[in-house]
Amino acid sequence: MIDFEWYRSFISIYKYRSVSEAARARILTQPAMSQHLAALEAEIGEGLFIRAPRKMIPTEKGKELYTRIVPLIESLEAASLQLKMSASSPDALPVVKIGSPVEYFTERALERIKDAGIRCYSQFGIASVLLEKIQNDEIDIAITTQRLQIPGVEYTVIEEEEFVLTVPPSFEMTPNEDIEDFLYNQRWISYGLELPIIRRFWRQHFKKRPEIQPHHVIPNLQTVLKAIQHHMGISLLPRYLIQEALQEKKVKIELEHLAVKNQIFLAYKLKHRDHPVIQKTIRSLKKETNH
Secondary structure (H helix, E strand, O other): OOOHHHHHHHHHHHHHOOHHHHHHHHOOOHHHHHHHHHHHHHHHOOOOEEEEOOEEEEOHHHHHHHHHHHHHHHHHHHHHHHHHHHHHOOOOOOEEEEEEOHHHHHHHHHHHHOOOOOEEEEEEOOHHHHHHHHHOOOOOEEEEOOOOOOOOEEEEEEEEEEEEEEEOOOOOOOOOOOHHHHHHOOOEEEOOOOOOOHHHHHHHHHOOOOOOOOOEEOOOHHHHHHHHHOOOOEEEEEHHHHHHHHHOOOOEEEOHHHOEEEEEEEEEEHHHOOOHHHHHHHHHHOOOOOO
16 A cells, blocks of 8 residues: 655655655654655555766656656645644634734735734744744744755745835935045944945945945844944935835935845745645735835
C-alpha cells in the first residue's frame, strides 16, 4: 500500500531536482527522502528519476505521475484543512500570524487585510528577526525587505516602494552647489547606524559609499518623519508614509528625480504554498489600495 508521504516526497524531489534540497524543504533527512522515493518506485514498478551528477532528471513515468497526482494532493490537503478549521470552531475565523515592520503594517498592510476573513496576530521586527520566526513557525507570513536564502522558505514580491528625500518645508537647496557636497553637509536622520537606504541612495547616484555620520538614529520611520517635521534633519522615507504630511505642508520632497526603490517581499514556508487561508491572506496583501 502506498504511503501518502511517499507522494509528498516525490513532489518535492520533482520540484527541486535534488534529494538533498527536497529534504531540507520538507525538514526530513536525506536518507528518509531516498527511502520514500525508492519505496514509491518499487510500488509503481518503474524508475521515476534518472540519477545524474548533482541532479535528478524525471523520467517520462515521473512526469506523468507528477501531472496526475499534484492536483489531487493539493485538493485533498485543502479539503482536509477546511474540514479541520470548521470542526474546531464553526463560527471562528482562522488565525494568521503576520510579522512585519511596524511602519509598513500600519500604513499599508492593515487596510489590505481588513476584509480578508481572518483574525490577525501580528508581530513587529526587522527582517532578520522575522525570517527567523518564519523558520521556527512562530509566524505564518513575514513582510520583509530582505530575501535571504533559507531552506523551505519561499518569497513573492508584494510591491516596490519608493524612497524620496524628505525635508522640512523651510529647507532650501543652495543654487549651483554640487549636490553630493550639499547633501554631505546636512543633518541626516537614519533608521540605523549602518545607514540603510541612505547607503543605497549614495551608491546609486554618487557611485560610492556615503562618508557621513548620522546626526540622529531613530529605528522607526514614522518617528523619523516626526523628527523632520520638527526641523531636526532630513532623511529618505517611503512615499506612502509621507502623503498626509505632504498635503498638510509639514514636509516637502527635494531632488525627486533621485528617488530610490526598494522591493517588499512576503515570505512563507513552502509547506504553506497550498494552504488556502494563508494564500488568501497573501492575495489580500498584494492588493492595491487608494493611497
